Amino acid sequence: MDLGIKGKTALVLGASQGLGEAIARKLAEEGADLVLAARNEEALQANAQNLSREFGTKATAVSVDLSDPAAVATFAARVRNEFQPDMHVANAGGPPPSVSTGVAPEVWQKSAQMLLFSIIQVIEAAAEPMKAKGWGRILAIGSSGVIQPIPNLAVSNTIRGAVAGFCKTLSAEVAGSGITVNMILPGKIDTARVGQLDTARAGREGKTLEQVRSEIAASLPIKRYGKPEEFAAVAAFLLSEPAGYVTGQMTRVDGGMIRSI
Ligand SMILES: NC(=O)c1ccc[n+]([C@@H]2O[C@H](COP(=O)([O-])OP(=O)(O)OC[C@H]3O[C@@H](n4cnc5c(N)ncnc54)[C@H](OP(=O)(O)O)[C@@H]3O)[C@@H](O)[C@H]2O)c1
Incomplete structure (x- = not known):
């Protein structure tokens, strides 16, 4: 299947390793240009160089700490004015494991800044040029914990639910502009x-x-x-042209881990 994204630009957060890196690779294979972001500049540069060499795509590495509001404000301005992505993968690190009570306020704050407030700010920045173009794909990486809270991952379970609320609300607001907004929920990748x-x-x-x-x-x-490339294949479809009628959805890639219908 032709994903119809050759020559389009994807902004992938959390692209230095793991799921973000795997999605970036899959999109490069499909001919998309890339802006790769995370904190580890060395890893991002290496990924960008490898993808450019292997697939002939344009790949730019940008270091940003999503838990730093000032850095995110600067980054969001670049997303809006400079990168102007057609596709955006909203992704960041996972919060530390813990039960629900006794979590230090700083942990709640830092995790919410990284996984919720910064994610919202960058999605908003990415959505603006998409509206002007009348085409866009936004995909937020969540967790199976959004549907079936995972024991001892209280901070993640809590904050990702808020991201789900944001994405669903936004999806209805921008659907008429040719923009889809979805979440993808990994289980054990x-x-x-x-x-x-x-x-x-x-x-x-x-x-x-x-x-x-x-x-x-x-x-x-x-x-x-699951293998990261199995996850990335589903993500790439949700970011593709043929997935244009899929929006406001949460897609599980979990090997059946979530037990509910
Ligand atoms: N793998 C799974 O099965 C699974 C299941 C449920 C949920 N998830 C969630 O899905 C997301 C991606 O998972 P993963 O397995 O790929 O995790 P990972 O291997 O830990 O990768 C996380 C990525 O986020 C970046 N990151 C971390 N903190 C950041 C910060 N403050 N600012 C900017 N970038 C930051 C990391 O790069 P730098 O260190 O270079 O910044 C890295 O590229 C995570 O939130 C994870 O909790 C994953």
């Missing part, structure tokens, strides 16, 4: 973030990492972790 969470769980439960990983895999209907 094998990335560094999932490795960190599994390691923390192994420590809490006095088990080895291998034990924890095989228990988790056995608990999933599909009996294995």
